[in-house]
Amino acid sequence: MSAISLSGLAKSYRDVPVVKGVDLDIAEGEFVVLVGPSGCGKSTLLKMIAGLEELSAGDIRIAGRSVVDLAPAERELAMVFQSYALYPHMTVAGNIGFALRIAGLPRAEIDRRVRAAAATVKLEGLLDRYPRALSGGQRQRVAIARALARQPKVLLFDEPLSNLDAALRQETRVEIARLHKALKATILYVTHDQVEAMTLADRIVLMNNGRIEQAGTPLDLYERPATLFVARFLGTPAINLFGAARMGLPGAATVGIRPEHLLLEDATHPGGLAARVEFVEELGDVRLIHLLTEADEKIVAKQPAGSPWQAGQSVRVSWRTEHLHRFDLAGQRLDDAPEQRPEKAA
């Protein structure tokens, strides 16, 4: 049985559809990350599951039971928001145990659960502090502990790390990954951070304009994007795109090559596209070589630190056929080129 099952889920605000028929099954213990451009409907979808937004159509099942007629508190899920939404006049322990007190649990049980949840996110020493005396990362851990203390079937996260600085974000991200492993919790997590999506997800669901564009493992989406939209969305720097006719690839409209798959040679090398190095970004571990081709296409190659390319230099750019992504006019992936299919090559 799926932990969460969404079918035909739709939402309109005053006749403007923002979620347009989403079907998705999330297995028990699965970590699913929802990504997509701003305004594509991620948060709305999460809020519908949490019971904070009404549905226009469709059904939501949690552990097999339809929850659309249940209040948020009855859905056996807990949500962690971007703004931690802690009560400033309550201690850490008070915040973590708040929902349990409201639910009328016995004091000893509340105490036990608060301590266990605090220990899970390493907050044991801070139970008597007030939120104002905590760092941003600690406040977010209180919000996570508060969710855990309710022992929900499902945890929903809405951009939980976006208020944290880069170092804390990484630290908390690793903690969430550890938490997922330890608790085997079912998690649905919204972010617009690609690194979070790639590193945390068992499965990424990429939304575009109210619909699921592609769902799959992070590597599935990165290595075999089903559409041009997916190819463009994942990867930093973004995938390089060329008109397919220019590349001598009939049948396709657009061809994509990721920056790490471009091979650079000096200008005397035969074959490939002629290009000039416009400028170089030194990132320490890698160098991003920004190039302008003869046909005025701007492309970026990711090269190892210490590679010799300098601004102003003329180069030849090539690639291996298996690294090409081909798309038709509608932006749909064309299956691998015949020469990439071993059975056809024979």
Ligand SMILES: Nc1ncnc2c1ncn2[C@@H]1O[C@H](COP(=O)(O)OP(=O)(O)OP(=O)(O)O)[C@@H](O)[C@H]1O
């Ligand atoms: N209460 C509302 N009334 C009207 N329109 C809304 C309401 N809430 C959201 N929308 C619209 O619905 C669309 C989807 O919003 P949503 O917040 O789900 O997007 P998102 O993918 O989470 O975006 P972001 O990454 O920017 O948070 C947007 O166009 C937004 O303006």
